[in-house]
Amino acid sequence: xxxxxxxxxxxxxxxxxxxxxxxxxxxxxxxxxxxxxxxxxxxxxxxxxxxxxxxxxxxxxxxxxxxxxxxxxxxxxxxxxxxxxxxxxxxxxxxxxxxxxxxxxxxxxxxxxxxxxxxxxxxxxxxxxxxxxxxxxxxxxxxxxxxxxxxxxxxxxxxxxxxxxxxxxxxxxxxxxxxxxxxxxxxxxxxxxxxxxxxxxxxxxxxxxxxxxxxxxxxxxxxxxxxxxxxxxxxxxxxxxxxxxxx
Numbered sequence: 001x002x003x004x005x006x007x008x009x010x011x012x013x014x015x016x017x018x019x020x021x022x023x024x025x026x027x028x029x030x031x032x033x034x035x036x037x038x039x040x041x042x043x044x045x046x047x048x049x050x051x052x053x054x055x056x057x058x059x060x061x062x063x064x065x066x067x068x069x070x071x072x073x074x075x076x077x078x079x080x081x082x083x084x085x086x087x088x089x090x091x092x093x094x095x096x097x098x099x100x101x102x103x104x105x106x107x108x109x110x111x112x113x114x115x116x117x118x119x120x121x122x123x124x125x126x127x128x129x130x131x132x133x134x135x136x137x138x139x140x141x142x143x144x145x146x147x148x149x150x151x152x153x154x155x156x157x158x159x160x161x162x163x164x165x166x167x168x169x170x171x172x173x174x175x176x177x178x179x180x181x182x183x184x185x186x187x188x189x190x191x192x193x194x195x196x197x198x199x200x201x202x203x204x205x206x207x208x209x210x211x212x213x214x215x216x217x218x219x220x221x222x223x224x225x226x227x228x229x230x231x232x233x234x235x236x237x238x239x240x241x242x243x244x245x246x247x
Contacts, residue, residue, distance in 0.1 A: 005233040011057040012226035014041055019219045026212045032072075032116070033102030034205040036065040036212075037175070066170055069101075069206040071198075077137045078105040078113075081203045082165070086195030087181065089164040090119040091127055097188045098180035099166060099173065101203050107134075113145075117178075123161040124191060130160055139163070139199040165195035 021039040028034040041057055071081055080103035082088065087099035104116045113121040113128040120127035128145065130137070136148040136157075143163030148156055166189050173181045183189060 004236070005230060007057070008226045008229035008233060012223055012230065014057040015219050015223040015226060019216055019223070022212050022216045022219065025207045026209060026216070029205050029207040029209045029212070031102075031179075031205050032104055033069070033100060033203050034179070034207060035101070035175075035181075036205075036207045038063050038065060063170075064175060065206055067206055069204040072202045072204050073200065074202055075200045077139065077199060078107065079103060079202050080105065080139055080143075080163070080197045080199055081201040083141075083196045083198055086165050086167045086192065088115070089122040089166050089189075089191075090115050090180070091122055092119060092180070092182075096182065096186070097122065098176060098178075098182045099168070100180050103197070104202055107137075122164040124164060125161075128161045128163070131158075139197065141196045141198065142193070143195075143197055163197065164191045165197065166190070167192040167195050 018039045018041060021037050025036045028036075043057060068084070080088075082101055082103065087101060088103060090098055090100055092098045098119070100115060102116055105113055105121055106116075107113055107130055109132075111130045111132045111134075113130060115121055122128070123145075130145070130147055131149055133150040134147045135150040138146045138157075140146070143165050144159055145161050145163065146157050146159050148158070168183060168189050172183055172185075174184050175181055
């Protein structure tokens with residue numbers, strides 16, 4: 001009875017963890033640039049004294065769904081979408097470097113370019129600062145930012161920086177708790193000139209809401225089955241004790 005209860009309890013616990021991953025994906029179905037998390041479960045032997053006669057269920061988060069989301073046209077100059085593979089580089093509050101596909105940028109009163117969460121957007125030489133007051137901002141396909149100062153002639157266009165666009169190997173990055181990605185080994189990565197962007201567009205989430213709902217329903221059914229097994233194990237244990245008392 002102990003083996004049955006152990007297996008059922010560990011399975012129910014991991015089903016709950018898997019459900020939380022799917023629920024988080026579903027909650028971010030409308031989040032710009034969000035990459036869905038993947039989960040899987042497998043049986044693991046429980047090692048200890050003697051032979052590994054018990055197993056337990058373990059839910060893993062092996063990777064993320066890196067395929068691109070739908071492109072949304074906004075016609076806003078500071079909205080930028082990465083075309084194909086690649087990431088924007090931003091500065092974390094700790095001073096490190098993180099990667100994002102959310103190109104919904106804004107400019108502070110001091111001229112600093114920041115992302116939707118207030119992190120400074122990195123360029124070739126550190127955080128990007130735009131001259132103020134500025135009248136016109138354009139971002140080219142290679143990430144070059146050009147501006148025209150307020151009151152300047154129409155042909156007085158100046159390059160003020162270039163977005164740092166990176167393309168690390170997917171097995172070298174990991175998801176951070178804040179939703180960004182960074183290198184597993186930490187540190188910085190050089191810009192990749194092959195990454196291109198398109199201004200006036202944003203990349204939507206790559207979460208398939210219907211698929212996530214179906215997976216959540218399936219996980220809930222598995223959880224209910226595990227709970228039934230736990231109840232059955234308890235019943236068998238009680239009947240076994242009753243037989244022992246009759247001896």
